[in-house]
Amino acid sequence: MSENTRKLWHFPGGLHLDEHKALSTSQPISEAGIPSQLVIPLQQHIGAPAKPLVAIGDRVLKGQLLAQPEGYVSAPIHASSSGTVVAIEEREVPHPSGLAAPCIVIDTDGDDQWCALTPHPDYKQLDPSELRNIIRDAGIVGLGGAGFPSFIKLNPGGRTAVETLILNGAECEPYISCDDMLMRERPAEVIKGARIMRHALQARHCLIGIEDNKPEAINAMRVALAEISEKQIEVVVVPTRYPTGGEKQLIKILTGKEVPSQGLPLDIGVVCHNVATAAAIYRAVEQGEPLISRIVTITGQGAAAPQNIEVRIGTPIAQLLEQAGGTQGRYQLLMGGPMMGFELANEQLPTIKTTNCLLLASDSDLPKPAPAMPCIRCGECARVCPAQLLPQQLYWHSRAKEFDKVQDYRLFDCIECGCCAYVCPSSLPLVQFYRYAKTEIWAQERDRQAADRARERHEFRGLRKEREKAEKAAKHKARAQAVKKDGDADAKKAAIQAAMERAKAKRDSSDTAPKNTDNLTTEQQQKIAEIDARRTAASSDTPPSGQEEN
Amino acid sequence: MLTAILALTALAVAFGLLLGFAAVRFKVESDPILDKIDAILPQTQCGQCSYPGCRPYAEAIANGEADINRCPPGGETVILALADLLGVDPKPLDDEVGEEKPKTVAVIDEQVCIGCTLCIQACPVDAILGAAKQMHTVIESECTGCDLCLEPCPVDCIDMVVVQADPTTWKWPFPEETSGSEKSS
Numbered sequence: 001m002s003e004n005t006r007k008l009w010h011f012p013g014g015l016h017l018d019e020h021k022a023l024s025t026s027q028p029i030s031e032a033g034i035p036s037q038l039v040i041p042l043q044q045h046i047g048a049p050a051k052p053l054v055a056i057g058d059r060v061l062k063g064q065l066l067a068q069p070e071g072y073v074s075a076p077i078h079a080s081s082s083g084t085v086v087a088i089e090e091r092e093v094p095h096p097s098g099l100a101a102p103c104i105v106i107d108t109d110g111d112d113q114w115c116a117l118t119p120h121p122d123y124k125q126l127d128p129s130e131l132r133n134i135i136r137d138a139g140i141v142g143l144g145g146a147g148f149p150s151f152i153k154l155n156p157g158g159r160t161a162v163e164t165l166i167l168n169g170a171e172c173e174p175y176i177s178c179d180d181m182l183m184r185e186r187p188a189e190v191i192k193g194a195r196i197m198r199h200a201l202q203a204r205h206c207l208i209g210i211e212d213n214k215p216e217a218i219n220a221m222r223v224a225l226a227e228i229s230e231k232q233i234e235v236v237v238v239p240t241r242y243p244t245g246g247e248k249q250l251i252k253i254l255t256g257k258e259v260p261s262q263g264l265p266l267d268i269g270v271v272c273h274n275v276a277t278a279a280a281i282y283r284a285v286e287q288g289e290p291l292i293s294r295i296v297t298i299t300g301q302g303a304a305a306p307q308n309i310e311v312r313i314g315t316p317i318a319q320l321l322e323q324a325g326g327t328q329g330r331y332q333l334l335m336g337g338p339m340m341g342f343e344l345a346n347e348q349l350p351t352i353k354t355t356n357c358l359l360l361a362s363d364s365d366l367p368k369p370a371p372a373m374p375c376i377r378c379g380e381c382a383r384v385c386p387a388q389l390l391p392q393q394l395y396w397h398s399r400a401k402e403f404d405k406v407q408d409y410r411l412f413d414c415i416e417c418g419c420c421a422y423v424c425p426s427s428l429p430l431v432q433f434y435r436y437a438k439t440e441i442w443a444q445e446r447d448r449q450a451a452d453r454a455r456e457r458h459e460f461r462g463l464r465k466e467r468e469k470a471e472k473a474a475k476h477k478a479r480a481q482a483v484k485k486d487g488d489a490d491a492k493k494a495a496i497q498a499a500m501e502r503a504k505a506k507r508d509s510s511d512t513a514p515k516n517t518d519n520l521t522t523e524q525q526q527k528i529a530e531i532d533a534r535r536t537a538a539s540s541d542t543p544p545s546g547q548e549e550n
Numbered sequence: 551m552l553t554a555i556l557a558l559t560a561l562a563v564a565f566g567l568l569l570g571f572a573a574v575r576f577k578v579e580s581d582p583i584l585d586k587i588d589a590i591l592p593q594t595q596c597g598q599c600s601y602p603g604c605r606p607y608a609e610a611i612a613n614g615e616a617d618i619n620r621c622p623p624g625g626e627t628v629i630l631a632l633a634d635l636l637g638v639d640p641k642p643l644d645d646e647v648g649e650e651k652p653k654t655v656a657v658i659d660e661q662v663c664i665g666c667t668l669c670i671q672a673c674p675v676d677a678i679l680g681a682a683k684q685m686h687t688v689i690e691s692e693c694t695g696c697d698l699c700l701e702p703c704p705v706d707c708i709d710m711v712v713v714q715a716d717p718t719t720w721k722w723p724f725p726e727e728t729s730g731s732e733k734s735s
Contacts, residue, residue: 097720
């Protein structure tokens with residue numbers, strides 16, 4: 001089963017953890033029902049939030065585009081079922097902050113009626129950029145972790161082709177089994193997705209890395225591969241060790257290459273995607289279905305019936321848990337696994353594209369950490385760090401808020417896998433310190449950019465004021481000079497003359513006949529006649545000087 | 551004796567020329583320390599430090615005329631960075647200049663605004679949009695929260711609103727080491 005012909009490498013550090021995966025793999029993937037209400041956040045991934053295209057009161061169909069991406073790193077979102085848009089407002093979203101973000105809320109009608117789909121049965125007829133557009137328009141983001149828009153990772157960029165496409169089926173984190181179940185039950189979808197991705201990237205070959213604790217998945221995938229006799233795709237069994245499923249770690253194991261610090265896998269000719277992303281891409285391209293559902297693992301001692309369930313994006317967690325057999329006892333609700341997941345504040349939050357697992361952790365699943373003690377500098381953390389960092393130094397400098405130094409120790413190469421905190425005999429919350437430092441550094445960077453912009457605007461304002469002052473001064477000067485120059489009487493006279501001519505022309509051309517002249521007394525008429533006479537006398541004094549311009 | 555004098559003179563002339571050339575060739579346009587200080591300051595241009603903007607304050611620091619703890623919008627971060635740059639001991643924010651407050655932006659009550667343009671003239675970063683007798687509005691992304699538009703407004707229609715974090719700008723809190731448990735907010 002787990003025989004490999006391929007040479008494998010090792011990544012440094014890592015841990016053997018209790019798997020707890022059997023808990024949720026005893027049942028086949030079930031289908032969650034249509035919830036009464038869907039809450040779909042406009043941002044479910046790294047990048048910019050999507051811009052809504054629907055209005056409150058609109059009826060939407062399943063698969064209909066709800067919001068379009070804004071900017072390059074952004075993904076559209078689609079309606080997960082048919083119904084009516086009842087609100088576009090801020091709702092709490094599943095995020096460590098527990099904060100609210102804009103969401104589209106749909107009251108479902110239960111019909112689950114699809115909109116018109118455009119399948120592309122033969123992907124080979126499409127060129128890579130057309131494929132990427134289809135994948136982008138289907139709203140597909142990485143389903144394994146951070147949810148980076150997939151079409152970007154299918155763009156070889158400056159390269160014409162990449163060497164290796166890696167599909168990540170390692171799923172190394174305890175408890176989570178959604179990828180395992182997907183590969184067991186729908187291996188053909190994953191492999192067809194892999195073929196499409198290979199075509200989009202023009203990748204020479206594709207490796208599907210699966211940990212050796214998933215024999216059923218490995219078998220199913222190999223059988224499916226044999227059926228379509230695809231030579232360029234290979235299932236590679238990798239040893240079970242946390243965090244094999246980390247992108248950089250899996251690349252190292254399968255190719256022996258290391259992704260440069262702060263670099264991308266593409267820099268070494270490798271692209272890595274999750275197996276669930278491959279299946280979603282297959283559905284998007286060959287069946288035209290956008291990403292509106294995903295498989296979620298519901299597990300932990302707190303779940304009455306741990307299982308994997310296909311869920312419409314936007315389904316409130318409470319409804320989902322109810323459908324999945326309910327809960328039992330006291331538990332702590334985590335999104336993600338016990339190592340990298342985060343606690344959710346309440347069960348009204350929606351499931352999103354990156355919800356791979358809902359862990360209902362009892363005290364035995366996730367024991368309360370012991371009180372933190374001072375660091376004893378044992379160095380265990382450095383031994384297990386898969387990124388070969390010095391977690392202790394990162395800890396000291398993060399704690400001291402020395403953000404320069406913490407970056408010198410390559411904080412941003414930390415994948416927050418939690419190995420260091422797991423082995424720490426002083427139970428220091430190491431990962432929290434790194435997350436704290438990372439978000440502080442990002443905030444400082446944002447502030448710095450804002451400051452630069454403010455400086456620029458302030459300086460420009462100074463320049464503008466100076467320019468305006470100079471312009472005003474120049475105008476004054478010109479006027480003063482004009483007056484001075486007009487000291488020579490001729491020019492002055494000519495100017496006055498011209499003005500008078502203009503006034504006269506205006507008077508003559510416009511029919512501004514005096515009003516209220518009908519019923520005048522003789523006295524008044526006499527006065528008018530006198531004034532007119534004076535006026536004619538005055539105007540005949542100064543002989544008209546040619547044609548004026550107005 | 552004479553050789554020595556000549557040699558030294560020749561050397562003096564040579565080095566003099568070299569230094570003179572270098573002084574012209576590698577002339578630094580502005581004081582580099584000034585730019586570094588200015589880069590640390592938050593550029594709110596609020597004048598709370600009693601100088602008319604961030605650059606004048608930076609100049610005063612560079613000339614040793616002002617202390618490093620007079621920037622309320624920058625707060626502790628700026629004081630620490632300045633102390634680090636200038637090699638002096640950090641000290642708490644000067645009480646005289648005010649206290650560190652969360653970042654705010656100006657919001658104009660557009661129902662009340664009479665379109666007098668006084669706030670536009672006061673804004674140090676041209677972040678207010680409008681014209682005479684037209685409603686004004688604040689470009690939120692460019693507002694530094696300096697409060698300078700509040701005072702000139704004749705109808706008090708400008709409020710300073712604290713910027714709320716959203717999931718993209720939210721920061722992880724400093725971990726509590728004593729409990730050691732993950733806290734979700």
